[in-house]
Each structure stands twice: as C-alpha cells, then as structure tokens.
Amino acid sequence: MKTGIWNEKPVMNEIIDIIMSQKGEIVDQRLLELLKKEYSYMNMILLNEYLLKLETMGAIYLQKITKTKRMITLIKNNNTIRKEVLEDSY
Numbered sequence: 001m002k003t004g005i006w007n008e009k010p011v012m013n014e015i016i017d018i019i020m021s022q023k024g025e026i027v028d029q030r031l032l033e034l035l036k037k038e039y040s041y042m043n044m045i046l047l048n049e050y051l052l053k054l055e056t057m058g059a060i061y062l063q064k065i066t067k068t069k070r071m072i073t074l075i076k077n078n079n080t081i082r083k084e085v086l087e088d089s090y
Helices: 011-021 028-038 044-057 083-089
Strands: 025-027 060-064 070-074
Touching: 011 025, 011 028, 011 044, 011 070, 025 028, 028 044, 028 070, 044 060
Parallel strands: none
Antiparallel strands: 025 070, 060 070
C-alpha cells in the first residue's frame, strides 16, 4: 500500500508477513515475485541483502535446494519477532 512516493510498510516487515502467510516457508523466487507487486524496484540483489539482515538477526533460516533456488524458513522460537505475531499467524 503506497501513500504518495513511499510505502507504508518497511520491506523487512513485508518479507516476514509474506513468509508467515505461506505457513513459514517460501522459495526465494516466489518471495521475489510477491514483493515486486508492492515494491516494483525489488530485484534479487536487494532481496539477498534483506535476507542476509534477517538471517543475522535470527529471524529466518536459508537452505539451498538447488543451485539457483533457496528455501526461506521462518524461525519460530526467536526474540526478533514478537510471540503474539507468531501465534496469530500459525
């Protein structure tokens, strides 16, 4: 949802919301497709930067499926995301 030039929701929050809506797991290509609907400037390089930040925060886990595909899994027991948010989504 946009208001003028800026989006109301930060990209990192949108990534978490998308992963939660997909039952805690999503492939990186699918995540990129969904993000491009709201953030037209999004590309794989930017997505990788956000995923690296989320992984170092302990919010997600990245697992290589094939040479070009990665599975992104939300870590349920972490301090980064509030417990109320996680309980409501599952």
